Amino acid sequence: MYEISKRIFDLCISLVALTLLIPLFIAIALIIKLDSQGPxxxxxxxxxKGGKIFEIYKFRTMHIYxxxxSTEKLSNLKAYVTRSGKWLRKTxxxxxPQLMNILCGEMSFVGPRPALYNQHELIRMREEMGVNALVPGLTGFAQVKGRDFISDFEKVAFDAYYARNRDFQFDLKVLFWTVRCVLKAEGVRVDF
Structure with a gap:
C-alpha cells in the first residue's frame, strides 16, 4: 500500500509543481542562456531502481567542458561553475527539472540520491546494503544528514537506514527537513 500511495503522491505533486513553476523554469532558462554557452x-x-541507468535532468550550472x-572529485570547482550556477546550486x-524524472516514475520525491553511473564503489556499497532496490529520490535521508559533507560510507549508512524504516510519515519528515536545509543552504558546497 505504501508504494502505491507514494507513487500517487509523486505523480500528483510533480504534475502540480511543474504546472505552477513554468514561469520560474522560463526565468531560470533565460538566466542560464544569458550567462554561458550551452544547453x-x-x-x-x-x-x-535495480541498477537500471536513466538520465537525470538538472538546470546546467557548469560550463560545457x-x-x-562527481563534483567532489573536481580539483578546482570554481573553474567549472558558471556565475548563475553558483546561485542555482546554493538554492x-x-x-x-528532476520533477520530470519524478513524473515519469524514474525518481521519487524521497529516496536515496541516484549515484552517477561511474561511482562504482558507491554503487557496490549500495547494492550490498539493498539501497539500489529503491526508487532514487530528489531528496533523501542522507541529503538532510550532510549532503555534500559526508562520506560515501555515511551516505550508504543513512540510505540503508531509510530503506529499513521507510514509510509515508518518514518521507514527510525528510521533505520537511529538506525544506529547512534548502532555506538555510545547509550541506551544500558553496566554496566556488
Whole structure:
C-alpha cells in the first residue's frame, strides 16, 4: 500500500509543481542562456531502481567542458561553475527539472540520491546494503544528514537506514527537513 500511495503522491505533486513553476523554469532558462554557452538542461546518466541507468535532468550550472564526474572529485570547482550556477546550486533550484524524472516514475520525491553511473564503489556499497532496490529520490535521508559533507560510507549508512524504516510519515519528515536545509543552504558546497 505504501508504494502505491507514494507513487500517487509523486505523480500528483510533480504534475502540480511543474504546472505552477513554468514561469520560474522560463526565468531560470533565460538566466542560464544569458550567462554561458550551452544547453539550459543538463542530462547525466544515473543509477536507478535495480541498477537500471536513466538520465537525470538538472538546470546546467557548469560550463560545457566540465568532466563528467562527481563534483567532489573536481580539483578546482570554481573553474567549472558558471556565475548563475553558483546561485542555482546554493538554492538547489538546479534540481527542479528532476520533477520530470519524478513524473515519469524514474525518481521519487524521497529516496536515496541516484549515484552517477561511474561511482562504482558507491554503487557496490549500495547494492550490498539493498539501497539500489529503491526508487532514487530528489531528496533523501542522507541529503538532510550532510549532503555534500559526508562520506560515501555515511551516505550508504543513512540510505540503508531509510530503506529499513521507510514509510509515508518518514518521507514527510525528510521533505520537511529538506525544506529547512534548502532555506538555510545547509550541506551544500558553496566554496566556488
Amino acid at each position: 539550459v538542461l543538463f542530462r547525466q546518466k544515473r543509477i536507478g 566540465t568532466p563528467d564526474i 538547489s533550484l538546479d534540481e527542479l
